[in-house]
Amino acid sequence: xxxxxxxxxxxxxxxxxxxxxxxxxxxxxxxxxxxxxxxxxxxxxxxxxxxxxxxxxxxxxxxxxxxxxxxxxxxxxxxxxxxxxxxxxxxxxxxxxxxxxxxxxxxxxxxxxxxxxxxxxxxxxxxxxxxxxxxxxxxxxxxxxxxxxxxxxxxxxxxxxxxxxxxxxxxxxxxxxxxxxxxxxxxxxxxxxxxxxxxxxxxxxxxxxxxxxxxxxxxxxxxxxxxxxxxxxxxxxxxxxxxxxxxxx
Amino acid sequence: xxxxxxxxxxxxxxxxxxxxxxxxxxxxxxxxxxxxxxxxxxxxxxxxxxxxxxxxxxxxxxxxxxxxxxxxxxxxxxxxxxxxxxxxxxxxxxxxxxxxxxxxxxxxxxxxxxxxxxxxxxxxxxxxxxxxxxxxxxxxxxxxxxxxxxxxxxxxxxxxxxxxxxxxxxxxxxxxxxxxxxxxxxxxxxxxxxxxxxxxxxxxxxxxxxxxxxxxxxxxxxxxxxxxxxxxxxxxxxxxxxxxxxxxxxxxxxxxxxxxxxxxxxxxxxxxxxxxxxxxxxxxxxxxxxxxxxxxxxxxxxxxxxxxxxxxxxxxxxxxxxxxxxxxxxxxxxxxxxxxxxxxxxxxxxxxxxxxxxxxxxxxxxxxxxxxxxxxxxxxxxxxxxxxxxxxxxxxxxxxxxxxxx
Numbered sequence: 039x040x041x042x043x044x045x046x047x048x049x050x051x052x053x054x055x056x057x058x059x060x061x062x063x064x065x066x067x068x069x070x071x072x073x074x075x076x077x078x079x080x081x082x083x084x085x086x087x088x089x090x091x092x093x094x095x096x097x098x099x100x101x102x103x104x105x106x107x108x109x110x111x112x113x114x115x116x117x118x119x120x121x122x123x124x125x126x127x128x129x130x131x132x133x134x135x136x137x138x139x140x141x142x143x144x145x146x147x148x149x150x151x152x153x154x155x156x157x158x159x160x161x162x163x164x165x166x167x168x169x170x171x172x173x174x175x176x177x178x179x180x181x182x183x184x185x186x187x188x189x190x191x192x193x194x195x196x197x198x199x200x201x202x203x204x205x206x207x208x209x210x211x212x213x214x215x216x217x218x219x220x221x222x223x224x225x226x227x228x229x230x231x232x233x234x235x236x237x238x239x240x241x242x243x244x245x246x247x248x249x250x251x252x253x254x255x256x257x258x259x260x261x262x263x264x265x266x267x268x269x270x271x272x273x274x275x276x277x278x279x280x281x282x283x284x285x286x287x
Numbered sequence: 288x289x290x291x292x293x294x295x296x297x298x299x300x301x302x303x304x305x306x307x308x309x310x311x312x313x314x315x316x317x318x319x320x321x322x323x324x325x326x327x328x329x330x331x332x333x334x335x336x337x338x339x340x341x342x343x344x345x346x347x348x349x350x351x352x353x354x355x356x357x358x359x360x361x362x363x364x365x366x367x368x369x370x371x372x373x374x375x376x377x378x379x380x381x382x383x384x385x386x387x388x389x390x391x392x393x394x395x396x397x398x399x400x401x402x403x404x405x406x407x408x409x410x411x412x413x414x415x416x417x418x419x420x421x422x423x424x425x426x427x428x429x430x431x432x433x434x435x436x437x438x439x440x441x442x443x444x445x446x447x448x449x450x451x452x453x454x455x456x457x458x459x460x461x462x463x464x465x466x467x468x469x470x471x472x473x474x475x476x477x478x479x480x481x482x483x484x485x486x487x488x489x490x491x492x493x494x495x496x497x498x499x500x501x502x503x504x505x506x507x508x509x510x511x512x513x514x515x516x517x518x519x520x521x522x523x524x525x526x527x528x529x530x531x532x533x534x535x536x537x538x539x540x541x542x543x544x545x546x547x548x549x550x551x552x553x554x555x556x557x558x559x560x561x562x563x564x565x566x567x568x569x570x571x572x573x574x575x576x577x578x579x580x581x582x583x584x585x586x587x588x589x590x591x592x593x594x595x596x597x598x599x600x601x602x603x604x605x606x607x608x609x610x611x612x613x614x615x616x617x618x619x620x621x622x623x624x625x626x627x628x629x630x631x632x633x634x635x636x637x638x639x640x641x642x643x644x645x646x647x648x649x650x651x652x653x654x655x656x657x658x659x660x661x662x663x664x665x666x667x668x669x670x671x672x673x674x675x676x677x678x679x680x681x682x683x684x685x686x687x688x689x690x691x692x693x
Contacts (some may be wrong), residue, residue, distance in 0.1 A: 143389065272516075
């Protein structure tokens with residue numbers, strides 16, 4: 039309802055809104071608030087597609103605030119129980135087979151997660167893009183009944199980030215519909231699209247997202263949110279090493 | 288007749304001839320020795336670089352070196368190994384699994400290359416086995432053992448006997464995790480290796496990374512690199528027939544190949560300069576002697592000797608001089624090279640710098656047909672060709688004017 043009102047508002051008053059040039063920082067903040075909320079939990083299936091094979095898995099995730107996230111595998115059976123915890127202090131991985139927690143080197147955060155085209159940062163819904171980049175609104179378009187803002191993000195001086203530039207497309211219902219990552223040479227390296235945006239737990243949400251590494255044609259990873267809830271009560275103990283090792287849920 | 292005449296003419300001026308001969312012999316011998324030394328050192332450089340870890344050649348799946356994905360692995364490794372071993376010149380074929388993983392000890396974690404090796408054949412391909420400084424290398428009874436480089440051990444703060452956790456992903460994308468016990472710490476002298484390569488038993492690696500019987504690489508070696516190179520065409524054929532790729536030493540160590548090529552090019556320029564300078568010195572001497580002998584040639588012509596024949600005689604003198612010089616150069620330079628080939632040249636104070644190139648502090652020249660013939664051959668050829676100048680000079684002479692020349 040809220041988005042419908044907003045669309046009407048945009049349609050009627052579009053010229054005014056466009057000229058009002060919304061603050062890109064605020065737009066992005068709203069998108070992340072919608073995506074992560076204060077706390078969120080979700081069940082997600084992931085398909086890793088390669089030209090000659092495909093693999094799918096299911097995991098459950100919890101996030102809290104900007105820093106905390108925990109991801110736990112449900113399927114396939116071989117990987118069930120593997121879990122990743124990210125907090126402000128670092129990132130740890132738990133493996134049930136060896137029953138050990140392993141701290142990941144910071145350099146691994148930008149690396150592929152579980153062989154997918156997503157990095158640990160992506161999976162933890164990292165807010166790196168909010169904090170380590172400066173944002174500039176470049177274009178405002180109308181597409182599919184929504185206003186779509188294109189925001190160009192360039193790394194802040196001295197920020198330890200891997201990308202040279204990130205271009206985001208945000209929709210007026212606070213959903214990120216496209217992300218393009220450019221390497222340090224300004225060449226597009228990977229591209230993410232929200233393939234299906236729908237209502238879940240009372241908010242607009244990118245239900246299906248696909249990441250395409252641009253240097254590997256025919257490879258992609260798709261994640262589909264099966265269930266989600268937001269602003270739920272999460273015990274503090276959830277985002278701790280002991281909970282990583284001994285799941286209570 | 289002409290030969291005898293030319294030979295006698297040469298020794299009519301023994302001092303001049305000896306001087307010319309000395310410069311040819313000295314330059315030629317120097318070229319023989321330097322080239323032998325260069326070939327020898329580069330041979331040692333190649334072999335030490337390759338023996339450290341790579342082996343003389345590797346069989347891989349196509350695309351593996353560009354994108355080392357575990358899926359690009361060899362299925363019938365055992366069969367391939369026995370076929371490769373049957374090729375003459377191949378002494379060892381070591382199956383390997385190369386994978387990347389995080390090794391972790393307490394709060395410390397580092398991303399490294401995990402190499403699953405067959406402890407019975409690996410020591411014959413790679414020197415890492417013999418550079419274990421603490422503890423021991425893997426043996427065939429090991430299962431959860433790991434050997435790490437000393438820089439990695441320092442970074443992880445582990446000692447022999449400690450347990451390490453390994454985390455990576457298997458061939459099927461599943462989580463690969465393992466707990467391993469450090470049995471040995473090696474010190475190869477190459478910081479890059481000591482920091483980044485850890486070895487575990489092959490079967491353990493295949494299990495941990497869900498590879499089944501697959502391996503990613505077969506590392507090959509022979510007695511010496513030159514003898515092994517004779518096996519390369521056959522090995523290439525075997526690889527192609529199975530849809531695999533044979534990585535030759537030049538592919539495995541492109542930096543070594545490039546630096547050797549560069550050094551050959553720069554020293555070739557030096558050698559060419561040397562040959563050109565000496566050739567001009569000899570020609571100069573000869574032309575002087577020819578000018579000096581104008582009256583003699585006039586007399587010969589007056590006696591009925593055709594100018595062309597005189598020209599040929601003068602040219603023959605030069606050829607004989609060059610030939611004698613070249614032969615002596617090969618003998619002296621070769622003797623020098625062979626002596627040091629047997630005893631080595633010790634570079635004590637430079638040892639540390641040379642270790643960076645994987646070189647021992649004692650270097651050995653390698654005297655061969657090519658190192659013997661290239662330098663003196665080039666000298667001989669240059670002088671022989673240059674001899675055309677006095678030849679034409681003599682041909683232009685006329686008896687009457689030549690006899691009256693000063």
